[in-house]
Amino acid sequence: MKTVAVFVGSLRKESINRKFAEAIGKLAEGKLAFRFVEIGDLPLYNDDLWPDAPEAVHRVKREIEAADAVLFVTPEYNRAYTPAIKNVIDWGTRPWGKNSWEAKPSAVIGTTPGATGTAAAQNSLKGLLTVIDTVLMGQPEVYFTYKPELFADDGTVSCEKTRAFLTQWIDRFEAWIERTSEPRTKAQAGPA
């Protein structure tokens, strides 16, 4: 079973994007194993920190490299991706020549309480995910309007129609990973 490193763009405790991603992770059980990566403890990107970078930086890079694929779950802040998203992306591509994202199959989803469902934010992120050399799945898109009544108390998807929609996305992402993965090189395999 393929592992997916998941990056949630909101740092709020009650983030609906986190809940949304967790619900999808539960739905994906047996197909994809979601690994949520903590990104709230990373410092703002600063090149000067590299000689003695915080452990959080090294940990995040290891978690990216250990995964078969990566998933970005972004709220919409001012019609664009969040600072936490750009921050982990930039740490992951450095230091020069050690791009942890290289060749990873990737996808982006997101949710808002409002109708546009992060359409603008996700589109600000798509080009960037190709620049960092991931293999981005462009379709199907998930612009999701979050409503608490679509989910059960245990965080699973309770709405049948939503479950069918998300299951289709999971199956497509699984197939995408299968199709576009390349054998990880030793450099990408993370520490022994």
Added chain:
Amino acid sequence: MKTVAVFVGSLRKESINRKFAEAIGKLAEGKLAFRFVEIGDLPLYNDDLWPDAPEAVHRVKREIEAADAVLFVTPEYNRAYTPAIKNVIDWGTRPWGKNSWEAKPSAVIGTTPGATGTAAAQNSLKGLLTVIDTVLMGQPEVYFTYKPELFADDGTVSCEKTRAFLTQWIDRFEAWIERTSEPRTKAQAGPA
């Protein structure tokens, strides 16, 4: 040998982007077969034309579908891709459910006489190429400052360093196509 449908964003006769693409096509001989697609005869996209679309529209869609991969070569107009590029992209995705670009490995390159080498234009295009469901190669990038002295009279690359740089890109794109291609479905195989 894989075929690549090539879309040049400039319609000028003496377009440096066309010359650049042609030089790369010659350099790629034996590895990739470039097929230049005429896009200057397409009407501006208009949904009303579908019931009786001009032959140029059908021809372009056939040429996309027949290719193993697609390459966009874009000048920079006001820091963005050109109208001719957006026009062929939108025709290619329609009518609804008949997206000719689906699953094609893709890349984008470009050149200007100036120093920025279409960096902004290419970046405006990257997200879009994933929206239309192509599998975009994000790296390596080709932001090329065009100088006539880099090319010979017969249109081939005469500068050794440029040739090495472009050969590396060709090899990477060839490997990308090999890795990300999926068996074309009947619908994508073009006319019998």
Added chain:
Amino acid sequence: MKTVAVFVGSLRKESINRKFAEAIGKLAEGKLAFRFVEIGDLPLYNDDLWPDAPEAVHRVKREIEAADAVLFVTPEYNRAYTPAIKNVIDWGTRPWGKNSWEAKPSAVIGTTPGATGTAAAQNSLKGLLTVIDTVLMGQPEVYFTYKPELFADDGTVSCEKTRAFLTQWIDRFEAWIERTSEPRTKAQAGPA
């Protein structure tokens, strides 16, 4: 009363973006005078055409230059602005040194039948409108989900809430034009 040159990104006869813009134009009567600019007869941008450019090109440039402000009304094609929009933008900025858009107050709106209301398309256009040197009003945004029942048979807005929302936008745009306009130079005043 200020005049606004209006550019509708769809060329369809029954375009909902055109209907939407016309309804706003009626609502703005007495405050702003909307002038709809025909852009469907422009050729795809081609630098080679300048020495003997079609009359449509000159006409469009005159209409831009004669207006106090410009308004872009864009559908969403593949999460981005339409070819017709990019085409008129590029013609308007040329030939070199004769940018017809210079210093014009501008705004962008759009509508779709779907929920996202052109959020992604509009956001792909915003940066571009500053590159061409217009003075873009960023707020308030109009991401409009089109429903026929919001409009009367004569094309006016029949829904009270929609009318209030659009009236507020009109008032803001009028104030924006007032505030950011600069005295048009002779070069921008169009033909005598």
Added chain:
Amino acid sequence: MKTVAVFVGSLRKESINRKFAEAIGKLAEGKLAFRFVEIGDLPLYNDDLWPDAPEAVHRVKREIEAADAVLFVTPEYNRAYTPAIKNVIDWGTRPWGKNSWEAKPSAVIGTTPGATGTAAAQNSLKGLLTVIDTVLMGQPEVYFTYKPELFADDGTVSCEKTRAFLTQWIDRFEAWIERTSEPRTKAQAGPA
């Protein structure tokens, strides 16, 4: 004399974007007063922090509100603006209804050692600066290739041609601020 709050996207001590901005600030003396705003001590944006936000957040918002205009100086990280830039932008727009950026004249510049001079990064930022309701000056653009020999030991611009180019930009920005400023409302004037 108008004051300009300056935001440098790199947190490095020896940042060339900081040096570049400081050199411009010296060149602008007597015309514009540059106020460099510290953004490296802001936490990653997190809505949960608002009830008891760190003093750095309040300080930054006051500094934005107190300025007549704002200037973003961005390096290029993966062809886009930096995390520090997006972070201060998002803090500045919150809490809901208290957008500190509202109606501020703005501009964006940047430098890299390489030829593209942050063209892609700046273009990723332009649309965003209109979303947050600043009045963005789109032209002239400053895509600057940084070379130490263009500057003197005291940080001033030593190259004559560079000085002329930057002086022209300063004059244009000064005129832009003059033209597009509106009387600051009490809400925007910062704490008494």
